[in-house]
Amino acid sequence: MEKARQFLEKGAASNGADRVSRITFPPHRAHQESSFYEYFILRGVRVDRVQPGSISFSFRVPPRLTDGEGNLARGATASLIDELGAAVINQGSQPMDVSVDMSISYISAAKMNDELEITSRRLGQVGRYFGTNVLIRNKTTGEVVAEGRHSLFRAPATASKM
Numbered sequence: 736m737e738k739a740r741q742f743l744e745k746g747a748a749s750n751g752a753d754r755v756s757r758i759t760f761p762p763h764r765a766h767q768e769s770s771f772y773e774y775f776i777l778r779g780v781r782v783d784r785v786q787p788g789s790i791s792f793s794f795r796v797p798p799r800l801t802d803g804e805g806n807l808a809r810g811a812t813a814s815l816i817d818e819l820g821a822a823v824i825n826q827g828s829q830p831m832d833v834s835v836d837m838s839i840s841y842i843s844a845a846k847m848n849d850e851l852e853i854t855s856r857r858l859g860q861v862g863r864y865f866g867t868n869v870l871i872r873n874k875t876t877g878e879v880v881a882e883g884r885h886s887l888f889r890a891p892a893t894a895s896k897m
Contacts, residue, residue: 775799776814780853790823792853793874796845807845812871812881813837815853820867820885823855832865832887839883843873850874863889 784791800811816839821832845851852874858866865887871880 773818776811777818780815780819783852788823788857790819790855792819792855794851794853796847796849796851798847801847805847807847807849807851807880809841812841813839813883815871816869816881816883816885819853819855820869820883821887823857823867824860824865824887824889832889834885835864835888836886837883839881841881842879845871845873845880851880858884863891865889 779794779797781793782790783793794815796807800808802808816837817834820837821834824832850873852872854870854872856868856870858868860866867885867887869883869885871882872878873880
């Protein structure tokens with residue numbers, strides 16, 4: 736354990752981690768503003784079309800969301816599916832939806848600066864349980880990059896105790 740601690744301490748001094756550890760973010764006010772995470776993932780996403788049960792988005796793959804090979808990182812793809820799948824069932828004043836399950840098929844790579852078309856569809860609802868489908872395509876080639884099925888649960892609104 737001591738060797739691991741020493742290794743990490745040496746690595747931290749050489750790669751600037753000490754500066755990163757001093758970065759501070761103000762506390763997030765839930766339901767009032769976007770979190771750092773949402774801002775980081777969704778910055779650059781544009782809404783193209785809104786129809787009942789469906790939203791289409793455009794997104795150019797930024798360098799911050801790519802892996803070492805310049806492809807859209809799989810974690811970034813999963814985050815986009817999570818956020819944009821929730822967007823199609825968002826009802827503003829309702830409590831936040833909680834992701835229950837996601838199943839993602841990664842079909843092809845999207846490169847840095849590729850323009851993507853993302854379509855989020857509401858599949859259905861049973862009680863407070865919702866299903867969505869998110870399809871990500873390369874806008875230029877039409878090739879499917881990924882497809883995700885996303886299940887969400889909406890917590891019941893709680894009465895104020897005041």
